[in-house]
Amino acid sequence: MKQSKLFGKTRKEVSKDEKSINAELLTKAGYIEKHMAGVYNYLPLGLRVFRKVENVIREEMDAIDGQEMLMTALQPKELWQKTGRWDEMADIMYQFKDGHGSEVGLATTHEEVVTEIARQQINSYKDLPMFVYQIQDKFRNEKRAKSGLLRGREFSMKDLYSFHTNQEDLDKFYMVCHDAYLKIYKRLGLEAFSVEASGGSMSKEFSHEFMVITEAGEDITILCKKCAWAQNKEIAQVKNGEKCPKCGEKVIEEKTVEAGNIFRLGTKYSSALGLQYTDKEGKKNDVLMGSYGIGLGRVMGTVVEASHDKDGIVWTAATSPYHIHLLNLAKTDKTSKRADEIYQKLTDLGWDVLYDERDISFGKKFKDADLLGICWQLIVSDKNEDLELVARADHKKEMASLDNVDKKLKEFYK
């Protein structure tokens, strides 16, 4: 991609209203644009990162036999009344009358919808267990949208729903999904851990939240560094500085952002909506369910919160919008032509290249490259026949041939 053609420019300044690091950097670098409070547009660069996050999540969900589908955002009131959540969620759910005078709402989550659909698809124990998921936009009328991508009113979420005949099977899958989540964060380059939390209005049982330590976090986690025990402060029985209930070490408090949440729902939704299966004896039973969510924008924002420096974003290998940022610092036509050729060669080798061939001062190219945060910067100039390969994270520089660059990238992005 030639940078001169990119839809999305960098900016020096961003509204003083945009206080969160993730929104500030992502806006300055041209990844996102705010539309309303808690509602962001993704520009081409932002969408590339978004897709990378999305694909990692999709691969891991497919790997645990999740089947992707897509459900609607627009919902009839009647369905949500069956579970009592039309009134229960009135504060946070966008509810309105459509042109026909029917009351409808925008889905905040899809337990009702998926359970309704499952009634048609799940009849027998032979149909279970079953796992379906979607990556879809949710709407929540947060009283106070804030922290950029971390808490939106419209945001994309991966939500998976599982259906089971018994508790053991649900528990088993719950742990499978738990581990899949840890894998997702690890692949994305986030240091995340799971904590026990309350089920809220979703479930009476303990749920698990997946936390990433960052100052921007809204949650406080009590954790033990030694044995990895952790609980959300909301439900923790021990306080900061007290002994870990598991190993006796002192626990500490950390600000964390919740980057995912999994719930065992039991029969709450199946009983309310009449989702039953017939067992071997021919008896009808309520289906047990679980639900498992990850907000994609929130994960993307969390990566920025967790990985940036004074110069800008530092994407992780899995989230970098391009593999390499090629900077043309040529003063002569000859060198410039050489840079064009290198762009072509890298592309032919299969690398996603952002090519800064803009006719602007070199200083701005450096500044922009750091702000954008693509993992590797490659410099072509009159100074050197060889290429200069610079790591965005630590600005370590090395001279390299095109072959070396190819090797290096293969190793980094393997």
Next chain:
RNA sequence: CGGGGUGUGGCGCAGUUGGCUAGCGCGCGUCGUUUGGGACGAUGAGGUCGGAGGUUCGAGUCCUCUCACCCCGACCA
């Protein structure tokens, strides 16, 4: 939803106790000189001051209402 704050060219801001053609920086266009960490000079385009109503000879400046946005809190599958 309670408390606090902010709305002025595309972006960031200034605008004294109401007063004349509403300024500055960035960005943008043109010309030229430049180029290893956000270049410089010249020149040009661009706003009716969030919206509505009111007070006044006169309102970006005062009053009322309203909308939007931000921060703290409460809330948060």
